[in-house]
Amino acid sequence: MSDLAAKCADMIKEAKKICLLSGAGISTNAGIPDFRGPKGLYRTAGIENPERIFDISYFYRDPSLFYRFHREFLRALQQVQPTFAHKFFAKLEEIGKLIGIITQNIDSLHQRAGSKKVYEIHGGVWESFCIKCGKAYTYEESLKKTFEEDIPRCDACGGVIKPDIVFFGEPVKYLDKCIQLARESDLFFVVGSSLVVTPAALIPAECRGTIVVVNKGEFSTAYLPMSKVSLVVDEDIDAFFRSVNEHLNIV
Numbered sequence: 001m002s003d004l005a006a007k008c009a010d011m012i013k014e015a016k017k018i019c020l021l022s023g024a025g026i027s028t029n030a031g032i033p034d035f036r037g038p039k040g041l042y043r044t045a046g047i048e049n050p051e052r053i054f055d056i057s058y059f060y061r062d063p064s065l066f067y068r069f070h071r072e073f074l075r076a077l078q079q080v081q082p083t084f085a086h087k088f089f090a091k092l093e094e095i096g097k098l099i100g101i102i103t104q105n106i107d108s109l110h111q112r113a114g115s116k117k118v119y120e121i122h123g124g125v126w127e128s129f130c131i132k133c134g135k136a137y138t139y140e141e142s143l144k145k146t147f148e149e150d151i152p153r154c155d156a157c158g159g160v161i162k163p164d165i166v167f168f169g170e171p172v173k174y175l176d177k178c179i180q181l182a183r184e185s186d187l188f189f190v191v192g193s194s195l196v197v198t199p200a201a202l203i204p205a206e207c208r209g210t211i212v213v214v215n216k217g218e219f220s221t222a223y224l225p226m227s228k229v230s231l232v233v234d235e236d237i238d239a240f241f242r243s244v245n246e247h248l249n250i251v
Contacts, residue, residue: 001243004233008240009247011210011231015097015187020089021204022103022110025192025215029238030080032107056167060131063151063160070163071146074125082113084238084251085191090114091250100181102174104193104200106165108139119174119181121200123165128152132159175199182206189213192237195220204228214240 012018046068052058053069082090090113092098100117101110108126110118120126128142129135135156137145142161145152152161166172178200182188186209193215195201201223204211213219214233226232233240245251 001233001235001240004231004235005240005243006247008212008231008233008244011187011212012092012097012244012248015210017185018092018098018187018189019181019185019207020098020101020103020189020191021193021200022089022101022105022191023193023195023200023215024105025194025217026083026085026103026237027080027105027107027109028192028216029083029085029236030107030109032076032080054165054167056169059162059167063162067146067151074143074146077107077125080109082109084245085241086110086113086115088241088245088251089189089191093117095250099184100178102178102181102200102203104197119178120164121166121172121174121178123163123173125163125165127164128161129164130154130157130159131162133157137161172199178203179206183208185209187212190215190219190224192216194218195222195224198223 053066059066086109089098089101093115100119101115102119102121103110104122106122106124108124111126126139128137133154133156135154142163145161154161182203183206185207188204188207188209188211190204190213204224205228210230211228212231213229214237216234216236
């Protein structure tokens with residue numbers, strides 16, 4: 001791993017415009033429980049029909065099912081902290097190397113690690129909006145309302161508040177911007193994504209520079225051919241970036 005880390009560190013030193021696509025794997029070490037397992041959030045919330053949770057038409061009919069799940073999800077998020085990898089990429093942004101983070105995750109751990117240029121392609125919990133008047137609520141405001149009200153409602157108009165998560169039946173967010181970031185970057189990281197879910201999986205191939213994949217386990221080459229990938233790292237994500245940081249000393 002040390003040779004791969006040294007090579008990766010050299011790539012970062014040479015790069016001027018780094019972009020990241022992150023998937024669920026970057027948050028695994030944070031300890032976020034899965035949704036479907038025997039101790040998953042669906043079971044903890046007592047939900048028998050989880051397919052309805054993120055169905056936008058069902059949310060408009062009955063938002064209470066989503067909020068039963070969402071309270072459990074927020075409780076889980078309260079117990080976890082951003083991983084070393086989250087902090088590493090936040091630091092790359094701080095020192096002017098990183099131009100943007102594209103994430104498939106809805107946990108908003110990148111923002112909690114200090115990242116500002118975060119494009120949550122599937123949305124996230126960092127902001128919420130009233131579905132009637134559009135009033136915006138911060139993470140702290142919506143968190144308070146979610147635990148105080150069965151169905152959080154807008155202070156201005158009484159409409160239902162919805163986290164800025166992309167539900168089934170809604171378009172993904174920031175796709176054009178994400179493609180632009182990939183094209184601008186001279187070093188593109190894919191971290192913790194198996195590159196199966198589209199359209200996110202289509203984005204890395206838009207990079208004309210160097211592409212690095214760091215993922216524990218296999219990833220799909222259906223949308224990103226191996227011929228375009230300069231470095232593949234099949235290691236624990238935090239352990240690898242700690243090793244990279246030994247060469248850079250930025251965190």
